[in-house]
Amino acid sequence: MYAIQKLEYYNRIAKFQQNLKEAGLDAALVHANEADFANVRYLSEYWPTFEAAAVFVPANGKPVLIIGPESENYARGRSVIPDICKMIEYREFAEPNYPGIPVAHYPDVIKMSGCGSVKKLGIVSYAITPLQVMDSLKRELPGVEIVKADHVFFPLRYVKTETELDCMRRAFEISEIAVDAILNEMKPGMTEFQVIGIAQREIYKHGGEYEGHALYCFSGPRTNNAICRPIDKKIKANEIIQLNIGARVGGYSSSVGLPVSFGKLPENQRRLAEFGLQAHIKTMDLMSAGKAASAVVKEYEEWVKAQGFGQFMLYGPCHSIGMMEVEQPWMESTSTFDLEENMTFQVDTFFAEKDFGLRWENGVIVKKYGVERMSSKFMKMIEL
Amino acid sequence: MYAIQKLEYYNRIAKFQQNLKEAGLDAALVHANEADFANVRYLSEYWPTFEAAAVFVPANGKPVLIIGPESENYARGRSVIPDICKMIEYREFAEPNYPGIPVAHYPDVIKMSGCGSVKKLGIVSYAITPLQVMDSLKRELPGVEIVKADHVFFPLRYVKTETELDCMRRAFEISEIAVDAILNEMKPGMTEFQVIGIAQREIYKHGGEYEGHALYCFSGPRTNNAICRPIDKKIKANEIIQLNIGARVGGYSSSVGLPVSFGKLPENQRRLAEFGLQAHIKTMDLMSAGKAASAVVKEYEEWVKAQGFGQFMLYGPCHSIGMMEVEQPWMESTSTFDLEENMTFQVDTFFAEKDFGLRWENGVIVKKYGVERMSSKFMKMIEL
Numbered sequence: 001m002y003a004i005q006k007l008e009y010y011n012r013i014a015k016f017q018q019n020l021k022e023a024g025l026d027a028a029l030v031h032a033n034e035a036d037f038a039n040v041r042y043l044s045e046y047w048p049t050f051e052a053a054a055v056f057v058p059a060n061g062k063p064v065l066i067i068g069p070e071s072e073n074y075a076r077g078r079s080v081i082p083d084i085c086k087m088i089e090y091r092e093f094a095e096p097n098y099p100g101i102p103v104a105h106y107p108d109v110i111k112m113s114g115c116g117s118v119k120k121l122g123i124v125s126y127a128i129t130p131l132q133v134m135d136s137l138k139r140e141l142p143g144v145e146i147v148k149a150d151h152v153f154f155p156l157r158y159v160k161t162e163t164e165l166d167c168m169r170r171a172f173e174i175s176e177i178a179v180d181a182i183l184n185e186m187k188p189g190m191t192e193f194q195v196i197g198i199a200q201r202e203i204y205k206h207g208g209e210y211e212g213h214a215l216y217c218f219s220g221p222r223t224n225n226a227i228c229r230p231i232d233k234k235i236k237a238n239e240i241i242q243l244n245i246g247a248r249v250g251g252y253s254s255s256v257g258l259p260v261s262f263g264k265l266p267e268n269q270r271r272l273a274e275f276g277l278q279a280h281i282k283t284m285d286l287m288s289a290g291k292a293a294s295a296v297v298k299e300y301e302e303w304v305k306a307q308g309f310g311q312f313m314l315y316g317p318c319h320s321i322g323m324m325e326v327e328q329p330w331m332e333s334t335s336t337f338d339l340e341e342n343m344t345f346q347v348d349t350f351f352a353e354k355d356f357g358l359r360w361e362n363g364v365i366v367k368k369y370g371v372e373r374m375s376s377k378f379m380k381m382i383e384l
Numbered sequence: 385m386y387a388i389q390k391l392e393y394y395n396r397i398a399k400f401q402q403n404l405k406e407a408g409l410d411a412a413l414v415h416a417n418e419a420d421f422a423n424v425r426y427l428s429e430y431w432p433t434f435e436a437a438a439v440f441v442p443a444n445g446k447p448v449l450i451i452g453p454e455s456e457n458y459a460r461g462r463s464v465i466p467d468i469c470k471m472i473e474y475r476e477f478a479e480p481n482y483p484g485i486p487v488a489h490y491p492d493v494i495k496m497s498g499c500g501s502v503k504k505l506g507i508v509s510y511a512i513t514p515l516q517v518m519d520s521l522k523r524e525l526p527g528v529e530i531v532k533a534d535h536v537f538f539p540l541r542y543v544k545t546e547t548e549l550d551c552m553r554r555a556f557e558i559s560e561i562a563v564d565a566i567l568n569e570m571k572p573g574m575t576e577f578q579v580i581g582i583a584q585r586e587i588y589k590h591g592g593e594y595e596g597h598a599l600y601c602f603s604g605p606r607t608n609n610a611i612c613r614p615i616d617k618k619i620k621a622n623e624i625i626q627l628n629i630g631a632r633v634g635g636y637s638s639s640v641g642l643p644v645s646f647g648k649l650p651e652n653q654r655r656l657a658e659f660g661l662q663a664h665i666k667t668m669d670l671m672s673a674g675k676a677a678s679a680v681v682k683e684y685e686e687w688v689k690a691q692g693f694g695q696f697m698l699y700g701p702c703h704s705i706g707m708m709e710v711e712q713p714w715m716e717s718t719s720t721f722d723l724e725e726n727m728t729f730q731v732d733t734f735f736a737e738k739d740f741g742l743r744w745e746n747g748v749i750v751k752k753y754g755v756e757r758m759s760s761k762f763m764k765m766i767e768l
Contacts, residue, residue, distance in 0.1 A: 035419035096714040197588025204581025330480040
């Protein structure tokens with residue numbers, strides 16, 4: 001039900017091939033690992049685990065999915081790209097030798113794609129493409145010019161289709177169900193890990209395929225961490241418990257974030273949390289199709305400063321969400337893009353003091369005159 | 385309770401520095417990402433999420449933890465290495481600009497480490513070190529010789545200490561608790577996702593910090609996949625349901641794997657599953673300290689072939705387990721190491737026919753006269 005159809009994948013590939021032609025590239029190699037699988041799944045539906053993967057896309061010719069030596073049956077069942085080959089560069093990090101399992105090399109991939117000769121090759125997912133891929137490319141394709149080509153690919157993912165939006169809306173629904181279960185079952189004395197377990201149970205129970213990101217439950221002074229992981233600390237009353245819970249559906253991520261507490265928070269903590277929620281809504285109110293992303297950020301930051309809370313702000317207020325919970329483009333004061341209809345953003349409002357912090361997170365879809373909220377049930381201060 | 389103490393980390397760093405000296409390296413840069421964080425956590429206890437990380441270890445001087453721009457408070461609370469710096473090369477894959485957040489460069493890291501000049505730098509975790517790290521090293525450290533140095537590091541992780549073994553034993557215990565819950569609650573008509581949800585709930589409930597690997601529940605013809613992910617397929621009677629369930633404790637992974645069914649399996653499937661279990665035990669019986677890894681593999685493979693099952697074997701029967709569910713060294717016919725006491729292996733017995741397959745997995749610790757089984761409760765054929 002919540003899945004991208006084959007035709008949509010083929011449209012993506014066709015658009016990417018058009019971009020390659022316009023950029024003067026003969027082909028691109030698009031990389032994925034377990035932690036950031038998005039670009040490969042976007043083109044193929046293939047979702048690597050244990051191993052890495054890539055899609056070789058020629059400007060003219062057929063795409064080829066490249067996998068590690070153990071994933072052939074899995075890939076043949078999952079990939080919408082029928083041409084698949086195994087390469088040692090994409091094996092597990094533990095680097096087994098796999099004696100007796102035949103593997104391909106980059107010239108074989110080019111041949112399989114039917115694209116003729118490659119003079120200029122783009123690397124997509126440059127920030128996660130590992131060194132041994134480049135070593136092999138240089139050794140096996142001498143004379144080929146190799147360039148970073150993220151800019152030719154990433155914009156394909158910016159504006160979402162209705163099918164993508166349906167996956168995301170459902171992912172946010174499941175995230176809200178999971179938060180609801182936490183609020184019903186969480187008790188002082190539980191560990192942060194145990195709170196995460198409640199969310200995991202609900203995510204999979206309601207059709208999530210995985211977590212949308214490594215889930216957050218952390219509490220007390222550690223809530224001043226912008227990035228954090230849960231530990232075996234017991235949650236207790238009268239301090240902030242930060243929840244960021246995200247389900248994944250059909251490849252698409254989500255996250256719902258809120259600070260909660262058992263009993264009353266100290267006044268300064270409650271005040272910053274309440275202001276954070278106001279700021280969170282402010283960002284949403286500033287967004288609509290046609291607006292410059294940098295203007296949203298600047299207006300937001302000026303407003304926060306004018307309210308006297310500028311010193312508690314780490315960075316600004318929105319990043320794209322889609323296959324990854326955090327993806328390009330971010331909204332920053334340095335951004336150069338305008339918001340477009342059906343771009344999807346995670347409004348991500350983090351304020352921190354020395355010994356506590358809090359984060360409100362909800363997803364929105366940019367519309368002509370504002371935003372559609374993909375989650376909004378927990379945009380309120382909750383003292384349990 | 386199940387955590388590595390500071391002193392053990394410092395011993396690891398000291399041993400690694402000794403290895404660097406012996407290898408003629410002035411320093412090493414050890415990389416981690418979200419999917420394979422092991423080498424950085426092994427040295428620092430820091431466990432990145434969203435961002436990447438590295439540890440710069442000089443042969444003489446202080447190690448420096450390198451993180452992305454958002455993780456400072458998190459890292460200061462978690463890392464046993466006190467010297468920490470932020471670099472843009474380790475930011476989130478979405479590549480935000482972070483205007484206003486100051487970042488360091490590799491010469492700053494070298495200075496912070498107090499090691500003087502670096503002429504020869506080793507790269508550890510080469511298979512996951514991304515291109516932009518090498519680009520920056522070459523730009524910022526011209527004239528420095530950069531070499532792959534995995535061999536100087538990975539052997540540190542081969543033989544486990546008692547503390548590490550305690551983490552692993554507990555992780556396997558929790559995995560067995562999770563499998564037990566699945567066997568009690570799983571019903572035909574549930575989706576593969578929902579089965580995973582049961583395991584996730586139990587892992588966190590009993591003190592697991594995360595899954596030990598992306599959990600497996602897949603069923604029917606897809607059990608011929610050596611690597612796979614669950615989908616929203618409903619499980620049903622009289623076909624193999626493959627479970628591989630692993631908890632993570634104190635950084636250490638585990639996995640318990642078994643094929644189960646509702647009602648009777650077709651005779652050929654049951655026969656291969658039962659043979660698989662015999663083969664699984666055979667591998668364990670072949671292992672003891674002092675034995676050549678390649679000998680275990682060759683004796684195992686000859687035995688399987690002699691029993692008439694050679695054509696169903698994809699690859700051979702053991703890989704190391706520790707911080708990663710699959711880590712170096714693998715046992716292969718090409719292996720050149722001998723088993724040592726307190727090496728930990730995942731006995732991983734996979735057999736596949738055209739339209740089904742099965743995998744038995746349990747962890748063992750190599751001892752003088754055999755192995756200690758870290759899990760063994762589910763080494764039996766289960767028809768529910």
